[in-house]
Amino acid sequence: MSVDLLPRPNPRAPLIASGLIAVSVVLLAIGSYIGLFHAPPEHFMGDVQRIMYVHVPTAWTAMLVLVVAFVCAIAFLFSQRWKWDAWLEASIEVGVLLALLLCVQGSIWAKPTWGVWWDWDPRLTSTAVLCFAFLGVLALRRFVEDPLKRATWSAVATIIAAADVPIVYMSVKWWNSLHQTQSTPQTVASSMVTPLRINAFGILFLAAGFLVLRSHLAQRRLAGELAPPLPERAEAHVQPTLGGAS
Amino acid sequence: MTGGIITGGWEFVWAAYGLTFAALAIYGGSLALKIRGEARNDQEQKR
Amino acid sequence: MSQLVAALRKDLLLSWRSRAQAAAVVVFGATALLLLSFAVGPNAAALRQLAGGFLWVALLFSSTLALAESFRAETEQKGMEGLLLLPANPVSLFYGKALANWLQLMLMGMGLLPVLIVLYDPDLGRLWELCGILLLGTAGLSAPGTLYAGMAAQVRAQQVLLPLLLFPLVVPVLLAAVKASSLLLLGDPMGQAGSWALLLLAFNGIYWPLCGLLFGTVIEE
Numbered sequence: 001m002s003v004d005l006l007p008r009p010n011p012r013a014p015l016i017a018s019g020l021i022a023v024s025v026v027l028l029a030i031g032s033y034i035g036l037f038h039a040p041p042e043h044f045m046g047d048v049q050r051i052m053y054v055h056v057p058t059a060w061t062a063m064l065v066l067v068v069a070f071v072c073a074i075a076f077l078f079s080q081r082w083k084w085d086a087w088l089e090a091s092i093e094v095g096v097l098l099a100l101l102l103c104v105q106g107s108i109w110a111k112p113t114w115g116v117w118w119d120w121d122p123r124l125t126s127t128a129v130l131c132f133a134f135l136g137v138l139a140l141r142r143f144v145e146d147p148l149k150r151a152t153w154s155a156v157a158t159i160i161a162a163a164d165v166p167i168v169y170m171s172v173k174w175w176n177s178l179h180q181t182q183s184t185p186q187t188v189a190s191s192m193v194t195p196l197r198i199n200a201f202g203i204l205f206l207a208a209g210f211l212v213l214r215s216h217l218a219q220r221r222l223a224g225e226l227a228p229p230l231p232e233r234a235e236a237h238v239q240p241t242l243g244g245a246s
Numbered sequence: 247m248t249g250g251i252i253t254g255g256w257e258f259v260w261a262a263y264g265l266t267f268a269a270l271a272i273y274g275g276s277l278a279l280k281i282r283g284e285a286r287n288d289q290e291q292k293r
Numbered sequence: 294m295s296q297l298v299a300a301l302r303k304d305l306l307l308s309w310r311s312r313a314q315a316a317a318v319v320v321f322g323a324t325a326l327l328l329l330s331f332a333v334g335p336n337a338a339a340l341r342q343l344a345g346g347f348l349w350v351a352l353l354f355s356s357t358l359a360l361a362e363s364f365r366a367e368t369e370q371k372g373m374e375g376l377l378l379l380p381a382n383p384v385s386l387f388y389g390k391a392l393a394n395w396l397q398l399m400l401m402g403m404g405l406l407p408v409l410i411v412l413y414d415p416d417l418g419r420l421w422e423l424c425g426i427l428l429l430g431t432a433g434l435s436a437p438g439t440l441y442a443g444m445a446a447q448v449r450a451q452q453v454l455l456p457l458l459l460f461p462l463v464v465p466v467l468l469a470a471v472k473a474s475s476l477l478l479l480g481d482p483m484g485q486a487g488s489w490a491l492l493l494l495a496f497n498g499i500y501w502p503l504c505g506l507l508f509g510t511v512i513e514e
Binding site (some may be wrong): 028217 | 270
């Protein structure tokens, strides 16, 4: 299994990321402002429903980022190029962050609407399992020092965890359907679509910016781990012809 | 199933928005700090 | 196919030789059942309701010990390199080990049944179907468990890594097996256990091929 030599981090990555994040901050500011102060309160849930304007965008973006992780995992196993491992590391980390936020937001929404902090709602429960599964992959990456092994194993673990997500969702949905379930309203009034869309793009751009930055950091670290050791600076100063001798 | 209309609950809304944006800001900040640390390392190595 | 049979024979032989450890793991599982029953207290109705759940929790905890044990020969005696030098493909090696682990987990589950019956006093009418659920559930634990045990065996923090990776993954197995077992241990008057068995079958149908496919990349040097 040959792996390409060294990852080449793009020096313009921080700039691209800053641009994405700047745009996202503006979008989120506008979208949240409209959602909090201008959109009408929902019929049954009143003002609490405004949580939707962060919750739904976070959900969409979390799922998208984890799909990206899945794609990177497969891409690494097939192509053996390091950049896929860097993007895998980034997307798992950002994906876990978003999924944790999703659980927190869902819990906060549940309390006033259903009266309990946790209700075994299939989507939230699947998200919680997803969090644990991908936290496990992050832990796996910490415990393995060899870069190739780390990359291969986390790709394998990501594929397995991602394949599990639909199964977990269906089993929890089924399991929960035997008990009484509370439903969340599916239809969104037209006046609510605008702040939702703005915030959706906002969180999306923010996540994209984070991915670019985090994968850049991962590529730099990989380049450091994989590069041949440099001669000591003092020796290089004294004997400029050193280099390569071992 | 709760029928009727829920009034108030703004503290939950603020909590959700606040926690979300705080967490995202902290994560973004940590990334920015690491990038700046790397940039500083690069400059030191060039000297 | 002959590679698979050879691998299976090797792992069954290894398991037989370490049967003392296997017995100890069963005792561990039985102790877990005992402690869990203390957590509930002398409430016969509650114990009967929770029997199915506790059986699978005890089995899950015991499985991490058994699965880690299954790679002991490879890690302690550097057998992993020896495995790779064999003229056998990793897929056969995986299925040999996974099948041997399945058998071992199945036997452990059956070993826990008497303890369960004594402590939790469940309905015994559907015992054969319960064994069927044990069969399907332990299969669901064995396939991904063998894959992750192969990974964990190669790193330092193996005792933490295996449960950390395995437990979230096998949530569907746990849900379905607990639901089916609870129903069966309470009589299952409406015959609902079958649909949960189907879910277990589906999980196995997906993960046995998938893990076999991926095992090769996990044990390569």
